[in-house]
Amino acid sequence: MQIADLMKKKRQRVKVRVPASLQDKLGAAASGTVVRLFRRGSIAWVLVKVKGSGEHEFRPQDLSLA
Structure with missing residues (x-):
């Protein structure tokens, strides 16, 4: 996902592909x-x-629109 897409709307719902370091807390x-x-x-x-x-902090490439 591009930063420009996230900046268009505040409080946008997103799906996250969780990194391995957080998968025990959040799942995949x-x-x-x-x-x-x-x-x-x-x-x-x-x-x-x-x-x-x-x-939690994530990189933009781990996000997609919900």
């Missing part, structure tokens, strides 16, 4: 709401609020 896939977009250096990150699990 999760869905949630975009909270904010930010950058660490040249790398973009998306903060997503996942139901029942709180807020």
Whole structure:
């Protein structure tokens, strides 16, 4: 997913392909709401609020529209 697509709407619902490091908490896939977009250096990150699990950071390429 492109950052420009996420910037069009606030609090957009997304599906997340969960990285291996979080799969024990969230499973292989999760869905949630975009909270904010930010950058660490040249790398973009998306903060997503996942139901029942709180807020987690994901890369934009791990997201798709719900």
